[in-house]
Amino acid sequence: MVFVKRKAHFNAAHRLHNPEKSEEWNKRVYGKCNHPNWHGHNYIIEVVVAGEPDPDTGYVIDLSKLYDIIEEQIIEKCDHKNLNLDVDFLDGILPSTENLVKAFYFQLKEPIEKACVEGGKLYAVKLHETERNAAEYCPYLLK
Amino acid sequence: MVFVKRKAHFNAAHRLHNPEKSEEWNKRVYGKCNHPNWHGHNYIIEVVVAGEPDPDTGYVIDLSKLYDIIEEQIIEKCDHKNLNLDVDFLDGILPSTENLVKAFYFQLKEPIEKACVEGGKLYAVKLHETERNAAEYCPYLLK
Amino acid sequence: MVFVKRKAHFNAAHRLHNPEKSEEWNKRVYGKCNHPNWHGHNYIIEVVVAGEPDPDTGYVIDLSKLYDIIEEQIIEKCDHKNLNLDVDFLDGILPSTENLVKAFYFQLKEPIEKACVEGGKLYAVKLHETERNAAEYCPYLLK
Amino acid sequence: MVFVKRKAHFNAAHRLHNPEKSEEWNKRVYGKCNHPNWHGHNYIIEVVVAGEPDPDTGYVIDLSKLYDIIEEQIIEKCDHKNLNLDVDFLDGILPSTENLVKAFYFQLKEPIEKACVEGGKLYAVKLHETERNAAEYCPYLLK
Amino acid sequence: MVFVKRKAHFNAAHRLHNPEKSEEWNKRVYGKCNHPNWHGHNYIIEVVVAGEPDPDTGYVIDLSKLYDIIEEQIIEKCDHKNLNLDVDFLDGILPSTENLVKAFYFQLKEPIEKACVEGGKLYAVKLHETERNAAEYCPYLLK
Amino acid sequence: MVFVKRKAHFNAAHRLHNPEKSEEWNKRVYGKCNHPNWHGHNYIIEVVVAGEPDPDTGYVIDLSKLYDIIEEQIIEKCDHKNLNLDVDFLDGILPSTENLVKAFYFQLKEPIEKACVEGGKLYAVKLHETERNAAEYCPYLLK
Numbered sequence: 001m002v003f004v005k006r007k008a009h010f011n012a013a014h015r016l017h018n019p020e021k022s023e024e025w026n027k028r029v030y031g032k033c034n035h036p037n038w039h040g041h042n043y044i045i046e047v048v049v050a051g052e053p054d055p056d057t058g059y060v061i062d063l064s065k066l067y068d069i070i071e072e073q074i075i076e077k078c079d080h081k082n083l084n085l086d087v088d089f090l091d092g093i094l095p096s097t098e099n100l101v102k103a104f105y106f107q108l109k110e111p112i113e114k115a116c117v118e119g120g121k122l123y124a125v126k127l128h129e130t131e132r133n134a135a136e137y138c139p140y141l142l143k
Numbered sequence: 144m145v146f147v148k149r150k151a152h153f154n155a156a157h158r159l160h161n162p163e164k165s166e167e168w169n170k171r172v173y174g175k176c177n178h179p180n181w182h183g184h185n186y187i188i189e190v191v192v193a194g195e196p197d198p199d200t201g202y203v204i205d206l207s208k209l210y211d212i213i214e215e216q217i218i219e220k221c222d223h224k225n226l227n228l229d230v231d232f233l234d235g236i237l238p239s240t241e242n243l244v245k246a247f248y249f250q251l252k253e254p255i256e257k258a259c260v261e262g263g264k265l266y267a268v269k270l271h272e273t274e275r276n277a278a279e280y281c282p283y284l285l286k
Numbered sequence: 287m288v289f290v291k292r293k294a295h296f297n298a299a300h301r302l303h304n305p306e307k308s309e310e311w312n313k314r315v316y317g318k319c320n321h322p323n324w325h326g327h328n329y330i331i332e333v334v335v336a337g338e339p340d341p342d343t344g345y346v347i348d349l350s351k352l353y354d355i356i357e358e359q360i361i362e363k364c365d366h367k368n369l370n371l372d373v374d375f376l377d378g379i380l381p382s383t384e385n386l387v388k389a390f391y392f393q394l395k396e397p398i399e400k401a402c403v404e405g406g407k408l409y410a411v412k413l414h415e416t417e418r419n420a421a422e423y424c425p426y427l428l429k
Numbered sequence: 430m431v432f433v434k435r436k437a438h439f440n441a442a443h444r445l446h447n448p449e450k451s452e453e454w455n456k457r458v459y460g461k462c463n464h465p466n467w468h469g470h471n472y473i474i475e476v477v478v479a480g481e482p483d484p485d486t487g488y489v490i491d492l493s494k495l496y497d498i499i500e501e502q503i504i505e506k507c508d509h510k511n512l513n514l515d516v517d518f519l520d521g522i523l524p525s526t527e528n529l530v531k532a533f534y535f536q537l538k539e540p541i542e543k544a545c546v547e548g549g550k551l552y553a554v555k556l557h558e559t560e561r562n563a564a565e566y567c568p569y570l571l572k
Numbered sequence: 573m574v575f576v577k578r579k580a581h582f583n584a585a586h587r588l589h590n591p592e593k594s595e596e597w598n599k600r601v602y603g604k605c606n607h608p609n610w611h612g613h614n615y616i617i618e619v620v621v622a623g624e625p626d627p628d629t630g631y632v633i634d635l636s637k638l639y640d641i642i643e644e645q646i647i648e649k650c651d652h653k654n655l656n657l658d659v660d661f662l663d664g665i666l667p668s669t670e671n672l673v674k675a676f677y678f679q680l681k682e683p684i685e686k687a688c689v690e691g692g693k694l695y696a697v698k699l700h701e702t703e704r705n706a707a708e709y710c711p712y713l714l715k
Numbered sequence: 716m717v718f719v720k721r722k723a724h725f726n727a728a729h730r731l732h733n734p735e736k737s738e739e740w741n742k743r744v745y746g747k748c749n750h751p752n753w754h755g756h757n758y759i760i761e762v763v764v765a766g767e768p769d770p771d772t773g774y775v776i777d778l779s780k781l782y783d784i785i786e787e788q789i790i791e792k793c794d795h796k797n798l799n800l801d802v803d804f805l806d807g808i809l810p811s812t813e814n815l816v817k818a819f820y821f822q823l824k825e826p827i828e829k830a831c832v833e834g835g836k837l838y839a840v841k842l843h844e845t846e847r848n849a850a851e852y853c854p855y856l857l858k
Contacts, residue, residue: 001572002527003565011273013156013181018342029343031350037225038156040183042273050571056447057458058525063562064460082180096344098288123571130154130185133349136289140571142336142409142426143287144858145813146851161628172629174636193857199733200744201811206848207746239630241574266857276635279575283857285622285695285712297845299728299753304485315486317493323797324728326755328845368752382487384431416726416757419492422432428479428552428569440702442585442610466654467585469612471702511609559583559614590771601772603779668773670717705778708718714765714838714855715716 003050003123004060008070010079013040014095017084038082044128045074045104048138049112051120061116069111074104097135101127105137146193146266147203151213153222156183157238160227181225187271188217188247191281192255194263204259212254217247240278244270248280289336289409290346294356296365299326300381303370324368330414331360331390334424335398337406347402355397360390383421387413391423432479432552433489437499439508442469443524446513467511473557474503474533477567478541480549490545498540503533526564530556534566575622575695576632580642582651585612586667589656610654616700617646617676620710621684623692633688641683646676669707673699677709718765718838719775723785725794728755729810732799753797759843760789760819763853764827766835776831784826789819812850816842820852 015038016030026034033039047070051060077087083095089107093099105125112122124138158181159173169177176182190213194203220230226238232250236242248268255265267281301324302316312320319325333356337346363373369381375393379385391411398408410424444467445459455463462468476499480489506516512524518536522528534554541551553567587610588602598606605611619642623632649659655667661679665671677697684694696710730753731745741749748754762785766775792802798810804822808814820840827837839853 001567001570002531003567003570004527005563005565007561009273011182011184013183016344018344021342029348032223035223035225035229037228038181038183039154039223039225040156040181041154042185053525053527053531056450058445058447058523058528060527060564062458080175080178080182082178082182085180086178094344096339098290098339098346099344102288102339121571130152132293134291135346136291138287138289141287141289142407144853144856145817146853146856147813148849148851150847159630161630164628172634196811196813196817199736201731201733201809201814203813203850205744237630239625241576241625241632242630245574245625264857275579277577278632279577281573281575284575285573285693295845297754297756299755302487304487307485315491318795321795321797321801323800324753324755325726325795325797326728326753327726328757366747366750366754368750368754371752372750380487382482384433384482384489385487388431388482416724418436420434421489422434424430424432427432428430428550438702440611440613442612461652464652464654464658466657467610467612468583468652468654469585469610470583471614509604509607509611511607511611514609515607559581588773590773593771601777666773668768670719670768670775671773674717674768704722706720707775708720710716710718713716713718714836 001050003048005048006066007046010075011042012078012081012083013038014083041129046126048124050123051117054117065115073107097129101135101137144193148191149209150189153218154185155221155224155226156181157226184272189269191267193266194260197260208258216250240272244278244280287336289334291334292352293332296361297328298364298369299324300369327415332412334410336409337403340403351401359393383415387421387423430479432477434477435495436475439504440471441507441510441512442467443512470558475555477553479552480546483546494544502536526558530564530566573622575620577620578638579618582647583614584650584653584655585610586655613701618698620696622695623689626689637687645679669701673707673709716765718763720763721781722761725790726757727793727796727798728753729798756844761841763839765838766832769832780830788822812844816850816852
């Protein structure tokens with residue numbers, strides 16, 4: 001199995017706030033991430049696809065097609081947007097890095113697995129919120 | 144002259160919008176940066192102080208004091224905040240990277256020049272909005 | 287399973303020297319890393335915690351609590367210190383990157399698994415000694 | 430198991446072109462990567478070796494020996510070379526990142542497993558073609 | 573004066589070879605950079621524009637317009653190309669980093685100074701050939 | 716004028732301590748940087764040479780010669796060493812980043828200006844002590 005990886009970037013506003021909980025709970029749990037006027041990040045998304053390279057092309061997936069899928073499914077919907085208010089597939093999802101990366105994985109899985117070599121898989125998605133904080137969703141580890 | 148440099152980080156939401164202009168003007172000029180629900184960035188600020196190192200300490204400025212000043216003057220006021228709504232010294236300033244970096248320079252100048260060696264100067268402030276976009280204010284070049 | 291990651295930094299002196307071996311053995315095996323007057327590094331530690339995000343908070347672990355644990359267990363004990371002489375939990379451990387990362391994993395495991403979601407695990411610890419050299423301890427791969 | 434990692438760099442020219450296919454097929458499949466006058470990259474190779482640290486040395490593998498092997502097996506053959514024309518062990522291999530990383534893995538496996546601790550393994554090789562595109566070969570995941 | 577900066581990337585093949593000199597001279601002077609089958613790099617270009625921010629827009633230059641100019645003048649002509657053979661404005665220029673960055677400056681100067689605020693200047697162009705090697709052309713320093 | 720830049724790395728131990736001052740003064744002024752058992756850093760040195768490219772070679776200075784000079788004058792003397800105890804040209808110099816960068820500049824000036832084009836100058840030396848802290852010596856700015 002070979003793993004191919006592609007990074008992409010988007011900038012967005014968000015706020016950690018659970019609307020089913022009290023103001024006090026939200027302030028205590030989320031601290032400054034709960035600030036009502038939003039804050040934001042330069043997110044970096046990294047997509048990992050696994051498969052056997054196609055013998056004709058040498059590709060697990062054409063990385064420019066992979067970028068087009070990330071662009072269409074994630075960047076166009078999230079870039080310069082508010083992740084709590086503006087993104088259809090994040091509706092009702094609290095935008096912690098953990099929840100975002102899982103939502104991005106399932107948003108990308110079907111179109112990527114159609115475009116890659118037969119038997120290829122969306123192996124993992126990683127999301128960097130800052131240079132120091134990140135999350136990864138990978139259903140193939142620690143089952 | 145020796146130049147010492149210290150980086151710091153903050154995350155904030157903002158929006159490019161000139162309230163004295165029409166909606167059409169704002170959309171045309173700022174494009175997706177005008178999005179009404181805000182977007183955000185992981186800003187990196189880099190502060191450059193120039194001076195002759197103190198013969199006793201070897202310091203132009205103690206970098207931990209420099210960090211405390213950046214923390215007090217910039218990070219506490221801007222981190223996890225909305226740059227259009229929440230920051231006193233940015234009131235009335237359109238938060239383009241150019242305008243932000245100039246405002247940061249003048250916010251930092253006095254406390255830094257008090258804390259550094261005699262004759263030392265706040266030489267420049269740089270602000271990275273993304274990995275690819277940045278601005279710098281330096282009154283000592285291109286006079 | 288979602289994996290969350292947090293980076294932290296510390297600066298330390300060390301020396302590779304096995305006191306049970308001769309000077310010649312140490313010089314031959316460790317070369318310039320055996321230098322008697324020490325040398326040092328800017329270490330980057332990366333901690334990976336795995337678990338199902340809490341449905342209320344969206345968190346596998348609050349990353350600021352994770353940082354506090356890394357700070358208390360690793361940074362306060364190792365930063366601006368000598369890893370051969372000053373750190374209680376490294377006593378008797380030869381400070382190769384391999385041995386350090388394993389010691390850091392077991393130093394962090396209990397407090398992190400208490401602070402994260404139920405069923406969560408300290409999945410891996412990575413330690414970068416330089417931009418080019420690193421080690422990782424992960425008991426869940428290659429069993 | 431502890432994993433040790435070492436990065437190395439080389440610069441090379443290449444071109445994606447399958448000589449068994451028509452010009453049209455090659456242009457359609459590879460786009461600008463098929464340009465006949467070549468293009469090139471600053472490749473970063475990252476080698477991951479897994480094993481139990483030797484109790485005497487604290488090493489899974491001496492990282493300077495690991496670097497010598499990467500230098501001898503990969504860098505000397507590929508640096509400032511044309512990957513389609515100049516490298517013996519890539520003869521007949523279409524130099525996609527996927528195919529390169531797999532060829533590098535098998536080029537490195539034997540000498541590394543001779544030089545590391547008993548039971549140690551070449552766990553994975555990663556190859557960054559650009560800051561955004563990479564591939565990894567690891568025979569121990571997703572079997 | 574505020575300085576705004578924008579980075580862009582391209583991948584290209586090149587070779588250092590002075591056709592007016594002998595093979596021996598070229599091999600001695602350029603070493604492996606003279607390899608006849610070419611080699612290549614991931615170049616990073618950084619463009620610095622100086623001016624007073626426009627009071628209406630807050631911009632020295634709209635960074636998306638700046639990117640369009642870099643794209644049109646540099647990236648489209650150089651990306652996935654051979655810098656010795658394929659680029660009109662580099663015809664007859666030996667593609668050392670020094671010569672490239674100077675040629676890029678003059679290729680960019682006129683369109684950028686038309687698109688920026690009145691009195692604005694193309695202050696400098698920087699070109700990174702590798703992570704360790706770079707050149708800068710700036711006509712305003714060291715006159 | 717074209718500016719060429721070369722980065723190099725070394726790892727070293729040091730301690731901030733002024734032997735002419737009391738223990739109390741040293742502890743108060745330098746805090747944890749005064750720790751008696753040393754600490755250390757991965758230093759990055761960046762050397763900037765200015766000149767008109769040679770018309771035959773296209774070089775201000777051959778970057779591999781520049782690297783050899785940095786290697787001989789700085790890296791061999793400082794790498795895996797103690798900057799307070801082991802380096803001849805730092806004898807009696809308190810190893811703050813400010814003092815180090817100035818000493819490195821004068822250590823490099825003569826051999827670099829002999830090896831570069833006529834009229835070329837060692838323009839600046841930058842020294843990164845950590846990812847966030849750096850100093851630069853440049854005698855041509857802010858005179």
